[in-house]
Amino acid sequence: MVRQDYFKLNHVMRILYDTHVSLLLTAYDVIDWSGAENKLHFLSAGKQEHLKKYFCIDDFSINRKNLLKSMEWFEKDTNGILKNKESRHNIEKMFFQVQKYWIECTIHV
Numbered sequence: 001m002v003r004q005d006y007f008k009l010n011h012v013m014r015i016l017y018d019t020h021v022s023l024l025l026t027a028y029d030v031i032d033w034s035g036a037e038n039k040l041h042f043l044s045a046g047k048q049e050h051l052k053k054y055f056c057i058d059d060f061s062i063n064r065k066n067l068l069k070s071m072e073w074f075e076k077d078t079n080g081i082l083k084n085k086e087s088r089h090n091i092e093k094m095f096f097q098v099q100k101y102w103i104e105c106t107i108h109v
Contacts (some may be wrong), residue, residue, distance in 0.1 A: 009063060010056035014099035020074050024051075027081045047077070064106045071099050077089075 050073040075095040
């Protein structure tokens with residue numbers, strides 16, 4: 001079982017969040033000025049809500065569910081942006097393995 005270390009999990013979730021934001025802004029950035037925080041307001045409301053699930057709270061069982069959903073949304077966004085079919089297939093395999101590992105490590109949470 002994964003240790004329920006809030007600070008480590010928060011750090012990991014922040015890295016995933018920043019990576020997901022960067023991915024989305026490479027495809028959906030509609031303004032040339034300002035920082036990512038302002039540019040995110042131009043994403044769809046659904047994508048904004050997805051990004052809000054990354055942040056860690058004290059209840060590890062909720063973090064477990066949120067991180068699984070965030071991985072799912074990250075994969076969908078990645079596949080939506082990638083043009084190369086082979087790249088999409090590789091991403092799907094990678095996400096499947098990561099999600100499987102996360103589920104196995106947190107099954108008793």
